[in-house]
Amino acid sequence: MDAVFLNNTVLTWLTALGVALGTMLALHLVKKVLVHRLGILAERTETRLDDVAVAALKATKRTVILVMGLYAGSTILALPPAADLFTTRAAIVTGLIQAAIWGNTALRAWLTDYYGTVDPARATSAAAVGFIARMVLWAVILLMILDNLGVNITTLVASLGIGGIAVALAVQNILGDLFASLSIVLDKPFVVGDFVIVDKFLGTVEYVGLKTTRLRSLGGEQLVFSNADLLKSRLQNMTRMSRRRVVFGFGVPYGTPTATLRAIPPLLTELVKAREQTTFDRAHFSGVGPAAYNFEVVYWVESPDYLVFMDIQQEIWLQLLDRLAELDVPLAFPTQTLHVHDARDLAAGGKDAAAAEKGPAPLPPLPA
CATH class of the missing domain: 3.30.70.100 (Alpha-Beta Plaits)
Structure with a gap:
């Protein structure tokens, strides 16, 4: 037991092995117990958050448990600085990747429950929301991993920011419609099947896409609206009328x-x-x-x-x-009374009025 191997005694190696196995067993048991308990709780409650948590915990990888167990065992050993740095970084990277897997699984479970998979339009919107959220999640995790590995990410973040601004300016109309689509999906001013009135146009919502929303008008033609323009308009949702x-x-x-x-x-x-x-x-x-x-x-x-x-x-x-x-009462209909006067009477009346204004006619002169 006192024999030394790679700067550690056999007893230390056995202790490290025991710690590693114990840690792996403990993590595995914790996963099983949490999944079981939360699963029972999820069946008793109406909220979907516990179901999302169960789905995320089930996504815990055995490889992650193995790496975490080995890292716990390595803390018992006297390792060279390079080896100690390697194990620490490996454990952190593994933990970050597992966190990303948890987040990705939870996000997918929430989107599946929230938007459903039956309606193609809602499935498309859910896919758009999921893609953007996963892209942001994995981008953040990747930057954290690079920073943990000693890479200077300041220049990378600045470059991504400048590039992002350039791309945003180039496709601002498309991005405006995209975020408007997300707003429609999250806020739900209408859903597929609702009968809506937009300004002077009216029809049934047929499709909500990433850039456009389409209505089927009463005349049968399809009306296509930009999502950004649609949110700026005054919209009446007649389907949600209760009376x-x-x-x-x-x-x-x-x-x-x-x-x-x-x-x-x-x-x-x-x-x-x-x-x-x-x-x-x-x-x-x-x-x-x-x-x-x-x-x-x-x-x-x-x-x-x-x-x-x-x-x-x-x-x-x-x-x-x-x-x-x-009751012998008819409905009224529009009527108009027209008063007609004889033009000659009006002319005579005008002469009489002029004579009245001038006064009486002068008397004729007396004879000499």
Whole structure:
């Protein structure tokens, strides 16, 4: 046991071997216990963070456990400075790579759960988000590894920064659309299948890509919007409407008796309340128009479906026409009164007015 081999006794070597094996066994057991415990916890909770943690822990590599065990054992030995530096750097590099693997696995599990894999458009967006996040993660890990190996990364970071600025200026429009796509994916102002109105255009969202979003209009043609331009526009998402507010009005002609005018608002209230999926708001004699007495009705349709709204509105109009016919009250139509004067009367009137302004005519002279 007292024999010396490579500046360490046999007992030291055996101790280092025992520490290495013990460390590897301990790390393996910790991995198993954590995965088991978190797996049980993940089944009891609705949050997905614990599932992501389980997926990341399962990605722990045996090679990493082996390297960490050997490094723990090497700390017992009296190694030359070069060998000691090598083992330390090897352990740090291995740990950084394992951290990158954990992050990559966790990111992939989160994206798979958050965006799903059924919808091609969402899968494309998820792939874009994952690619950018993994690129940033591995770039940071690579810089940390190079710094640990003694490489001066200051010049490299500066070069990457200058190159990044140049590339960003060259493709700023593409990058603007790309980040706008990420904003759409994360903020979700709309998803595939939603019916939206963008300025004067309207249609169903058909595809959300890295640069463009495409709608299928009511006329059948495809509308293509730049993602950046789409986020700058005022957008109405009709699919997320929970109820629809309806305002409509009509007029009855002048000469309708006051008693009949008073009977019309209760009549409108009755017609609206008789319909299913409606919530009555108000019905009023709203004012006197150029050619009619005007009435206004407001109610809510408790459904975002446009066809449901149109069916209800149609039935209300038809019953309203029947009830007004019973009251012998027609709907008013636009009328205009035209007053016509004889031009000769106007000319005569103008002469009389001029004569009145000049005063009475002078008397004729008396005879001599």
